[in-house]
Amino acid sequence: MLEYAFRGLLNGTVYALLALPMTLFFTTAATVDFAVGAYALLAAAVATAIPGPVGVLAGLASALAASSVMAVVYVLLKRTSEGGIRVALASFGLSLAIASIVLMVWGTKPFVRQTFMTMLEFGGLRVNPQGLVNVAVSVALVGATWLVLQRTQLGRMMRAAAVNAQGAELAAIPVIGVQCGTLLAGGLLGGTAGLLILHSSGMDFTASLGLTFIGFAAAIIFGIHSPLRCLAGGLAIGVIEALSAGYTSGMVTSMLPSAFMLVVLLSGQLRAGRYSGDRP
Amino acid sequence: MSLFGSRPNTWIMAGVGALACAVAPLNPVWLDSVILTGILALISLSAGLSFGQAGILSMAQGAFAAIGAYATAVCSTRFGLPAWAGLALAIALPSALAWGLARMVTRMPELAVALATLALATLLEIVARNWDAVTGGYVGIAGIPPVEGFSVGWRFNILVWVFVLLAVLAYENLMRSAHGRALNIVRHDRTRAMADGIAVAPLLSAMLATSGAMAGAGGWLYAHYITYMSPGSLDTHASISALLMAVVGGAGYILGPVLGTFLLNLLGKLLPAQEAQGLFYGGALILILLVAPAGLLGWLQALADRRTARRARATSNAAAPAAPAGPAAQAGREADNPARAAEPAR
DSSP states (O other): OHHHHHHHHHHHHHHHHHHHHHHHHHHHHSSOOTTHHHHHHHHHHHHHHSOHHHHHHHHHHHHHHHHHHHHHHHHHHHHHOOOHHHHHHHHHHHHHHHHHHHHHHHTTOOBOOOOOOSOEEETTEEEOHHHHHHHHHHHHHHHHHHHHHHHSHHHHHHHHHHHOHHHHHHTTOOHHHHHHHHHHHHHHHHHHHHHHHHHTTOBOTTHHHHHHHHHHHHHHTTOSSOHHHHHHHHHHHHHHHHHHHHHSOHHHHHHHHHHHHHHHHHTTSSOTTTSSOOOO | OTTTTTOHHHHHHHHHHHHHHHHGGGSHHHHHHHHHHHHHHHHHHHHHIIIIITOOOOSOHHHHHHHHHHHHHHHHHHSOOOHHHHHHHHHHHHHHHHHHHHHHHTTSOHHHHHHHHHHHHHHHHHHHHHOHHHHOTTTOEEOOOOOTTOOSHHHHHHHHHHHHHHHHHHHHHHHHSHHHHHHHHHHHOHHHHHHTTOOHHHHHHHHHHHHHHHHHHHHHHHHHHHOEEOTTTTOHHHHHHHHHHHHHHOTTSTTHHHHHHHHHHHHHTTSSOGGGHHHHHHHHHHHHHHHOTTHHHHHHHHHHHHHHHHHHHHHHHHHOSSSOHHHHHHHHHHHTSHHHHTOTTO
């Protein structure tokens, strides 16, 4: 029981890292980037092709490049229409395209890499040291994002763009620029998550949509407005997933992220009128 | 215009369908592609109806089709019922589910609807993978008999296109009815529609139910054509493809989804490798969203409008050649508003 919960916590920190881009982009641009899972997939695929720390850098760079494609598309889309749904559709297209490129170049083989051969033991708990690395990286990144949002000029601009885009624009805040920056940061965060997953449980070319799902579920479960809630949401999903993997069938485990998302959405999160631009 | 009467889209569809039925049997490979294109067009039409008209970005159309396919597969393999009995079930089950889903989601903003339908589709797919007793789990259900009287390829092809034609006819009739006009107001401004006395939620639910029925019929055709149904056959990717084809062709236009399916599915056959399909589809979607947000048909209509406006300007110039800049400038202004520029009274 304790072991499952602990393992779930370790996984959950990575999910928090996937949830973070969702939260950031949703609060600053009121739409969803479905390609976050694809950035993670691309980073993992590129990192397997190139050995050593260069591979890690190349993975991150490729994720950043992919998200900059998304940023360009975003800017162009914003010129013609206001609707956030088109951005979401376009990010779907990008996600499909990236998954297809990965399939073409790397084939169907799974990506996984083990860095540590030995397991650490803490009073009966066997832990892969990679898990601790994951926790350290994720917590550091979530903390850094929180600090940036709350304590810096950039963070204030982001929060202003989130609360009232028009007002922020009138206050000379480059809203589109802030939103693009958020997309790029999302690429880096997603890429980092992909690298961490590559070094722990691994993934294959079908993973992108599933990762996006887990990220979104973790982002909305406690409300989509704060990076700290992302961390809590990621941990919660990780723990519940690990517990259900231990005590129930695989079916329940694989249904969890979607079921969570459905329940949270149906319970009235993202309520009509608040974000959709509808009349009140 | 009088040639097409009051149902131009149906007539165009009848012509295209007849052409498809006449040309496709010349080559077995074409026949297979054309049949699959027809089935996909039906599912894509359902996505067009829900997204383009009702504004519900449903990512569960593939799941609705899968329910239809499983329903008829179970009926015909387990109980030995005829295919037409399966059709009733294949239409009733998905539309009931779609109605229930719509009752829950119509109050949400469109992004939440997209996510909720996607989540539901994923859940249904997982259920199909694991419910061994009914769906056969990962292995699926094999040996679904073909529809009696339509087991030959070319006959089945005709059946498929008759279904598509019926769907287009129903769709066009719907859009010309009071319900269709109400739907246009809802899409334009929901609050205004409520003030006009339109029961928005039941209307949208009925639309999604209709679209679910269309998708279910597509699934029925699919199951009886392929004669095999597994969780991977009509999965989330099928839902996304159907939506993508509708958007590429023009989701707001009745024939947009059919055009999109034709283009993407037939051009997709020319790709060097099956793996490149996602790249092609995704690239096409992004390109269309950037270049022609209303889809290919919307783009064509904009072109035609511009042409009409130019011709109107030319005739007004010719009619008053001696007049100074006044009328020409006026015509130029009118060109910005093609509907007015085309009015013959001027």
